[in-house]
Amino acid sequence: MVEDNLEVTIKELQKKIDHDEEQAYSKTVIREYRNPTNFGVLKHPDAVGVIKGSCGDTLKIYLKIRKGKITDARFWTDGCGATLASGNMLLRMIKGKTLQEANTITNTKLIEALERLPQEHYHCALLAVNTLHAAVKQYI
Numbered sequence: 001m002v003e004d005n006l007e008v009t010i011k012e013l014q015k016k017i018d019h020d021e022e023q024a025y026s027k028t029v030i031r032e033y034r035n036p037t038n039f040g041v042l043k044h045p046d047a048v049g050v051i052k053g054s055c056g057d058t059l060k061i062y063l064k065i066r067k068g069k070i071t072d073a074r075f076w077t078d079g080c081g082a083t084l085a086s087g088n089m090l091l092r093m094i095k096g097k098t099l100q101e102a103n104t105i106t107n108t109k110l111i112e113a114l115e116r117l118p119q120e121h122y123h124c125a126l127l128a129v130n131t132l133h134a135a136v137k138q139y140i
């Protein structure tokens with residue numbers, strides 16, 4: 001009996017968490033942070049960018065570059081869900097692009113691609129973009 005009530009309470013709590021999440025974030029953000037397919041470490045990268053953001057969280061981006069094009073990329077972070085979503089979406093946007101094209105991506109473009117990010121998490125998108133630019137700069 002107590003276990004059944006606990007199960008109901010947990011289900012209701014999860015429903016509320018899902019609802020609150022859907023109110024704050026776009027479906028794209030939720031998809032990107034729940035399944036960050038580009039998360040991880042790339043072995044033998046050609047360039048690495050590492051930045052600690054204003055919030056104290058760190059983002060790392062690894063790039064594989066062939067003939068001026070980004071052929072593969074991975075990221076790692078100890079940051080929030082918005083950073084996971086930002087890093088993952090950003091790497092989707094740059095794979096197959098030239099370094100110059102990657103360098104033109106701004107946090108505004110990234111936020112547009114994510115469709116909706118609460119303003120208090122704009123710095124997470126900026127952290128991702130700045131880390132990418134640091135990796136490109138290191139390579140150049």
Ligand code: FES
Nearest residue numbers: 055057079080124
């Ligand atoms: Fe620190 Fe998002 S990266 S709050």
